[in-house]
Amino acid sequence: MGSEPPSSPQVVEDGGEEDEEELSGGEEADLRSSSGRGSLLTRRGITLRVLLKDGLVEPGDGVLAIHYLGKNFVGDLLNDGKIRWVETGQIFNSPSAWATHCKRLVNPAKKSGCGWASVRYRGQKLVQYKTTWLHKYQPSADMSLVSEEDDDEDEEEGKTAVQADEKNKNIKPGLDVMVSRRTDRERIPVRYCSLGTRDAARDPHTLVELSAFSAINRFQPFNVAVSSNVLLLMDFHCHLTTSEVVGYLGGRWDTNTQLLTVLRAFPCRTRLADKDSASAVEEEICQNLFMRGLSLVGWYHSHPRGPALPSLQDIDSQMDHQLRLQGSNNGFQPCLGIICGPYYHGNQGVASTITPFWVVPPPEQRPNDYGIPVAVEVTYVQDNFLTSDVLNEMMLLVDYYRSAPDLVQFSQYWCPDTTMMDKIKGSLSCHAPKDQAYSQILEHVYSQLSNMH
Structure with a gap:
């Protein structure tokens, strides 16, 4: 996992329509100070670099993962917010770019990677860290701007999520239920x-x-x-x-x-x-x-x-x-x-x-x-x-x-x-x-x- 990348790593930028936009330092500061639905780049402007600077995530080897159609991909989070795919050493500018690339290897017809909903940092979806950032810096922001990506779950998880929603229809309103925990795919032990x-x-x-x-x-x-x-x-x-x-x-x-x-x-x-x-x-x-x-x-x-x-x-x-x-x-x-x-x-x-x-x-x-x-x-x-x-x-x-x-x-x-x-x-x-x-x-x-x- 900690293997050195090739001397001239390939940087992959193709992340589909949902790829994040790069912000300058001044724009990142504006992002923290703005608020509400009209805030600057509320959804796409929150990049891994922003989360790193604010200490919500930390760089490390093998801390990022994608699980898609039975295949597992592991990535290193670099200091500049880019992702290095462990298997090849390729560098990706964003979660979307990495997720799209990996998913197309498995399913060439895949149009986009749903990066923030598909990539997990230490086992938890990146989109949840984005939500945490918004709660901290823009408490009045519209959370639906974050959840848009989360609606587009991996194909394997879709059915489970629907079943969990059906189960929780009978739960009393107002309870803050950890529904997402129930949607994790269960690993079946082997003999x-x-x-x-x-x-x-x-x-x-x-x-x-x-x-x-x-x-x-x-x-x-x-x-x-x-x-x-x-x-x-x-x-x-x-x-x-x-x-x-x-x-x-x-x-x-x-x-x-x-x-x-x-x-x-x-x-x-x-x-x-x-x-x-x-x-x-x-x-x-x-x-x-x-x-x-x-x-x-x-x-x-x-x-x-x-x-x-x-x-x-x-x-x-x-x-x-x-x-x-x-x-x-x-x-x-x-x-x-x-x-x-x-x-x-x-x-x-x-x-x-x-x-x-x-x-x-x-x-x-x-x-x-x-x-x-x-x-x-x-x-x-x-x-x-x-x-x-x-x-x-x-x-x-x-x-x-x-x-x-x-x-x-x-x-x-x-x-x-x-x-x-x-x-x-x-x-x-x-x-x-x-x-x-x-x-x-x-x-x-x-x-x-x-x-x-």
Whole structure:
């Protein structure tokens, strides 16, 4: 994803009728200060360069994506607001130009790319960032000017959107329902036995069902105990944003009892594609582990709106972590992977689905197969109280995501009778410490969430 572009990259400008117009610095300033329906270029004038200058998006490798008719395209967002297509290194002046080019490769009859509705930045449609910009700088502007592009959804998503609209006709008026979350195409997990040998053409985001150790004639080679405070902090982190998050797990490994005890979660307060700050964040976590006499024993990440099952990419990452923790002395130390699915509508009730997993290497005679993802049986240990460390981490996360464009809007509705705030409260109550005084402490955290919009 971070591959260097060709020395003389081709710049593609053809974006169809909806391509954005380039603005000078003065025009961009005028755009911020104008307001109402007659404002300057309310729809087309909001370019990626404008969003970058105002901090609503950040440049990065692989942060842009298009999913169209079963094909996936990944792009880098450059500092000047242009897009570099990872696969070829071509440079595009706008989302519309890139979307049109990619879609015509799949469907030559495609007339336009609907760029702002088709291109996603860190999993969220760009048109939603445009709406955020208008709310901030032109609160009186006509939002229909933004939504015009969103009406022209990808062919694959059209039917789902219509079905969602039909479902929501019965919802009480006035409820701010997250209808768009329901229109996301669901990734259907596949069975491991259907994968076969590695295939570069296979989507790395393909989800894979977990196997049982017994199904592959193995015993789980270690026992695992996880503190309820670990689950609480991890679940809280995963609920805050519509983008994927990641964090590390600290604990101890006892070679005599073969018991892995997970005692602390360390959320990464950084973006997955933010390579510049990742090393500093990881160094801080390493220092925290050392200060507490803990070892790195695993990692977690979220699938915000999908099943809590590993993707092919997750399987490879888990295998890398396992090999790294094992080190060069060939001593065995397990590395636990955990996936949290907070907003998947297939979950039972409001509780997040939390899936501990491990990866068994493929058979020696089939070295080019994927690793085998297996479910790990875990004992959950109830903590007596909420520690100050956990509370401090929660407040740091609140501060980090406070102004993020992908922050979950907790006043909105997850389902017709449950707000997002009800959802997070209900899920976290599943990890409640024995001392009920925790509820008063968490109410302070929830009040902070309510004031983040």
